[in-house]
Amino acid sequence: xxxxxxxxxxxxxxxxxxxxxxxxxxxxxxxxxxxxxxxxxxxxxxxxxxxxxxxxxxxxxxxxxxxxxxxxxxxxxxxxxxxxxxxxxxxxxxxxxxxxxxxxxxxxxxxxxxxxxxxxxxxxxxxxxxxxxxxxxxxxxxxxxxxxxxxxxxxxxxxxxxxxxxxxxxxxxxxxxxxxxxxxxxxxxxxxxxxxxxxxxxxxxxxxxxxxxxxxxxxxxxxxxxxxxxxxxxxxxxxxxxxxxxxxxxx
Amino acid sequence: xxxxxxxxxxxxxxxxxxxxxxxxxxxxxxxxxxxxxxxxxxxxxxxxxxxxxxxxxxxxxxxxxxxxxxxxxxxxxxxxxxxxxxxxxxxxxxxxxxxxxxxxxxxxxxxxxxxxxxxxxxxxxxxxxxxxxxxxxxxxxxxxxxxxxxxxxxxxxxxxxxxxxxxxxxxxxxxxxxxxxxxxxxxxxxxxxxxxxxxxxxxxxxxxxxxxxxxxxxxxxxxxxxxxxxxxxxxxxxxxxxxxxxxxxxxxxxxxxxxxxxxxxxxxxxxxxxxxxxxxxxxxxxxxxxxxxxxxxxxxxxxxxxxxxxxxxxxxxxxxxxx
Numbered sequence: 001x002x003x004x005x006x007x008x009x010x011x012x013x014x015x016x017x018x019x020x021x022x023x024x025x026x027x028x029x030x031x032x033x034x035x036x037x038x039x040x041x042x043x044x045x046x047x048x049x050x051x052x053x054x055x056x057x058x059x060x061x062x063x064x065x066x067x068x069x070x071x072x073x074x075x076x077x078x079x080x081x082x083x084x085x086x087x088x089x090x091x092x093x094x095x096x097x098x099x100x101x102x103x104x105x106x107x108x109x110x111x112x113x114x115x116x117x118x119x120x121x122x123x124x125x126x127x128x129x130x131x132x133x134x135x136x137x138x139x140x141x142x143x144x145x146x147x148x149x150x151x152x153x154x155x156x157x158x159x160x161x162x163x164x165x166x167x168x169x170x171x172x173x174x175x176x177x178x179x180x181x182x183x184x185x186x187x188x189x190x191x192x193x194x195x196x197x198x199x200x201x202x203x204x205x206x207x208x209x210x211x212x213x214x215x216x217x218x219x220x221x222x223x224x225x226x227x228x229x230x231x232x233x234x235x236x237x238x239x240x241x242x243x244x245x246x247x248x249x250x251x
Numbered sequence: 252x253x254x255x256x257x258x259x260x261x262x263x264x265x266x267x268x269x270x271x272x273x274x275x276x277x278x279x280x281x282x283x284x285x286x287x288x289x290x291x292x293x294x295x296x297x298x299x300x301x302x303x304x305x306x307x308x309x310x311x312x313x314x315x316x317x318x319x320x321x322x323x324x325x326x327x328x329x330x331x332x333x334x335x336x337x338x339x340x341x342x343x344x345x346x347x348x349x350x351x352x353x354x355x356x357x358x359x360x361x362x363x364x365x366x367x368x369x370x371x372x373x374x375x376x377x378x379x380x381x382x383x384x385x386x387x388x389x390x391x392x393x394x395x396x397x398x399x400x401x402x403x404x405x406x407x408x409x410x411x412x413x414x415x416x417x418x419x420x421x422x423x424x425x426x427x428x429x430x431x432x433x434x435x436x437x438x439x440x441x442x443x444x445x446x447x448x449x450x451x452x453x454x455x456x457x458x459x460x461x462x463x464x465x466x467x468x469x470x471x472x473x474x475x476x477x478x479x480x481x482x483x484x485x486x487x488x489x490x491x492x493x494x495x496x497x498x499x500x501x502x503x504x505x506x507x508x509x510x511x512x513x514x515x516x517x518x519x520x521x522x523x524x525x526x527x528x529x530x531x532x533x534x535x536x537x538x539x540x541x542x543x544x545x546x547x548x549x550x551x552x553x554x555x556x557x558x559x560x561x562x563x564x565x566x567x568x569x570x571x572x573x574x
Binding site for chain 2: 180236
């Protein structure tokens, strides 16, 4: 069995995001980076499937500059076998990423792809769905429960929807995107880090992959959200009720 | 000239109010450019929901009613949306930012080789094109973006767009032929957990009461958070901490990865206010925070803050509101 897990390098989720004074970009100076938390959940699930099934070749892939090697090594240290870096300096949108991942999919021919439902930087929540459309295969998004069925030809997935958990059975190969509650990713162990240094990490150019992509989303300007005006502290429940009734007029 | 296709959303035939916001967005775009919008509703037994969409000035309400579309499965729905968008020569396909749209629209966008912007909160015509604002980084950044291409896919935040104005003339309803045999069938519906009846959905309610870490168990959540929601006729929500500890179901989570709500009144009881939580509620009109810790970040966004133990303050509040 082979499982492909895309990993995105993102700003650490606990980092306070600052925008450059000219509004051109997020100020990344001195900011810590991490594997997108949803992607780490996807990788953890792949590792657990390997532990259950007995064997699985887990390949992690990232798209970006040399700096993404840090996150790929983290994925290898968690337990993936092999890493691929598709090198590009362009800032790509979800459709462009999906096209690159589709080319990787054709090269690697995995049994399925496990990836985060969204990246916590751009919060788009699109790439997995777009990838499955490009490949003409099924998808199960926002998955918080996953079970392989019928000789690993199908996956039964509990999906987190606005209306509650929906269960679907999707024919493999498919794209499965992970939600928060699927699992808790393991910590990287020291032996894991040592082993990761020796694991193969291949760098691929877009030309090697035979893909030309353009990004259609152009970010013109960034700004912080409008600040809420400072509120007031009330001392008692009575005062709160009075304010809500007579000042805010919401009850 | 814009030709917009709005994808309606319903819950077993009951129209989701967020659909009206997506139509409001479409109406705004049409007012800024010369253009028109159609609404597409998919499902089985959806004539009532389709009927209710006819009063808002859409050029047509297109109804794809078929047993094969009973459940909102992404492969089938995206296939139909792809077909209709091509036939209509749509320039924009729009849905409310919900798990329904997030699952299905990116898939349809890729089938049509169209780019997509999620969580749009503002739109402005600029020459022949548009400039959008959207939120990212858990609501900490607002980006002004352009999207190239003759066809654009968008999800819009319901709170950012008012429902469209009603018109006297009803839009014509037109059936969309669905050839069930041609639909892909890689995804099969298995089941859906029974919904907790009785309280409104937090994305549609006028009042949302949310509980956080200070709530110790499910019974207390029901008594305090549920009890307060009930006297206000509101919905309940939850912080991630309570979902993680199994006290509340996943579907109640408000935040970056849960629901985004923007009610008139949001009461955060025992919630400290992690940025991921605030991303889901800070567009609320009036925020009330009740927390023992006077330093909790939630007080920075609260209009009214009460430093108190929720176990004392909430029962007192319920008692006073009952009077």
